Amino acid sequence: xxxxxxxxxxxxxxxxxxxxxxxxxxxxxxxxxxxxxxxxxxxxxxxxxxxxxxxxxxxxxxxxxxxxxxxxxxxxxxxxxxxxxxxxxxxxxxxxxxxxxxxxxxxxxxxxxxxxxxxxxxxxxxxxxxxxxxxxxxxxxxxxxxxxxxxxxxxxxxxxxxxxxxxxxxxxxxxxxxxxxxxxxxxxxxxxxxxxxxxxxxxxxxxxxxxxxxxxxxxxxxxxxxxxxxxxxxxxxxxxxxxxxxxxxxxxxxxxxxxxxxxxxxxxxxxxxxxxxxxxxxxxxxxxxxxxxxxxxxxxxxxxxxxxxxxxxxxxxxxxxxx
Ligand code: SF4
Ligand code: SF4
Ligand code: SF4
Numbered sequence: 263x264x265x266x267x268x269x270x271x272x273x274x275x276x277x278x279x280x281x282x283x284x285x286x287x288x289x290x291x292x293x294x295x296x297x298x299x300x301x302x303x304x305x306x307x308x309x310x311x312x313x314x315x316x317x318x319x320x321x322x323x324x325x326x327x328x329x330x331x332x333x334x335x336x337x338x339x340x341x342x343x344x345x346x347x348x349x350x351x352x353x354x355x356x357x358x359x360x361x362x363x364x365x366x367x368x369x370x371x372x373x374x375x376x377x378x379x380x381x382x383x384x385x386x387x388x389x390x391x392x393x394x395x396x397x398x399x400x401x402x403x404x405x406x407x408x409x410x411x412x413x414x415x416x417x418x419x420x421x422x423x424x425x426x427x428x429x430x431x432x433x434x435x436x437x438x439x440x441x442x443x444x445x446x447x448x449x450x451x452x453x454x455x456x457x458x459x460x461x462x463x464x465x466x467x468x469x470x471x472x473x474x475x476x477x478x479x480x481x482x483x484x485x486x487x488x489x490x491x492x493x494x495x496x497x498x499x500x501x502x503x504x505x506x507x508x509x510x511x512x513x514x515x516x517x518x519x520x521x522x523x524x525x526x527x528x529x530x531x532x533x534x535x536x537x538x539x540x541x542x543x544x545x546x547x548x549x550x551x552x553x554x555x556x557x558x559x560x561x562x563x564x565x566x567x568x569x570x571x572x573x574x575x576x577x578x579x580x581x582x583x584x585x
Contacts (some may be wrong), residue, residue: 384400522537
């Protein structure tokens with residue numbers, strides 16, 4: 263796939279369809295694959311990477327890239343296309359300045375799951391018929407591919423691209439996903455158990471802001487958390503109230519706009535399952551206002567942006583004080 267993508271990018275650069283390409287390049291480690299912009303064939307040939315660790319969604323980078331002169335080629339996985347559509351809907355990207363090639367999605371690998379097996383000093387990872395052959399400084403290791411996939415891929419909601427100019431590979435379908443299973447488990451806990459669960463998770467937060475910075479729904483020019491008068495600007499939370507509030511405020515800000523791309527959980531250095539908080543909002547919005555998938559199209563109004571006389575009044579759907 264990587265070679266085909268490089269060849270396609272070279273062709274589109276050569277015939278003038280695009281002026282640059284957003285893709286990925288390798289960082290310090292083999293599994294450290296990071297978004298990058300390429301302007302020449304030489305750069306593409308030297309550094310463009312697409313492999314089992316290439317999971318970063320480049321949609322958010324297009325907020326800035328699509329406002330520059332010329333046209334940029336973006337390779338989007340199915341989940342990424344929902345983010346891009348949502349950004350179009352919010353007038354955050356210039357659609358005509360992006361040439362989209364839909365590429366097949368994952369599953370993609372989660373290096374943390376490999377390291378959790380006690381495998382360290384990793385030099386290379388090869389997928390041989392869904393067995394990972396891992397080369398380390400201490401010797402060779404093996405593990406099943408499906409034990410190392412990202413959580414966002416194990417509960418994938420769609421293999422279908424909702425926007426593209428061109429497709430590489432077969433188009434997929436919207437899937438019957440199990441993505442609300444864990445949310446239901448949390449709902450079935452008592453209020454105290456649920457509170458304990460979230461306190462345990464959120465107390466690990468170091469306020470690195472990676473979840474906010476990677477989130478395609480968090481594109482405000484001036485984020486509320488960057489306000490120097492807020493008292494919580496870019497610092498480690500000083501108490502549990504701040505820890506909770508950062509996440510609760512962010513979850514409310516992206517409610518109805520979160521496409522469930524899973525990037526927030528993927529980048530969290532503390533492995534906090536942030537997607538569960540956002541999925542709870544998605545599940546509730548579906549229950550209160552009817553099924554809605556953010557990013558499915560570029561025109562429909564989000565339930566929270568549209569007032570209907572028969573909207574349910576969520577304040578009286580559940581009796582207060584009743585679990
Ligand atoms: S990425 Fe994780 S540690 Fe960083 S601010 Fe978000 S929740 Fe906290
Ligand atoms: S909140 Fe998380 S899952 Fe939702 S759009 Fe942002 S990064 Fe994606
Ligand atoms: S946390 Fe809220 S204010 Fe900050 S970028 Fe996200 S949506 Fe915007």
